[in-house]
Amino acid sequence: MWTHPRIAGYLSQALSHEMSVVQQYLTQSNLCGCWGMGVECDHFRREAGEELEHAGKIIRHMLTLGLAPNATQLQPVHPGRDMAEMLTFDWHLEEEAVRLYDDALRYAQRCRDEASSRLFAELLADEQAHLQELERMLAKLAEKEK
């Protein structure tokens, strides 16, 4: 099956992104565990699980297209030194994901690649929800620190 090279590029970039955020959230989860912050530890573990599901969906789609699912560009982890810093780093990562899936979706629609469009639309909606959740958490944190 022929896939547009740019769609293959978006998929590969997406897989690298998802694997990077799994690493980020797992690191933050374990850090919170070390600090005795059980609720936050669970929160980041759940996030890591959701991002891992995203990676799985991308891998499945790449396999159906006959593409090798290699995440070649893992980003360095920036866990942060406190909750506000952690959530701010994560906000930037989620914003990056929204931009990536927005671009990828537009391109897949232009190519009339329906299966890729469906996947990118689903991932975009999830990442937008992650971004909103982080904004809520950051606002709550700022309110507490007043």
Ligand SMILES: [Fe+2]
């Ligand atoms: Fe994701």
Ligand SMILES: [Fe+2]
């Ligand atoms: Fe996300």
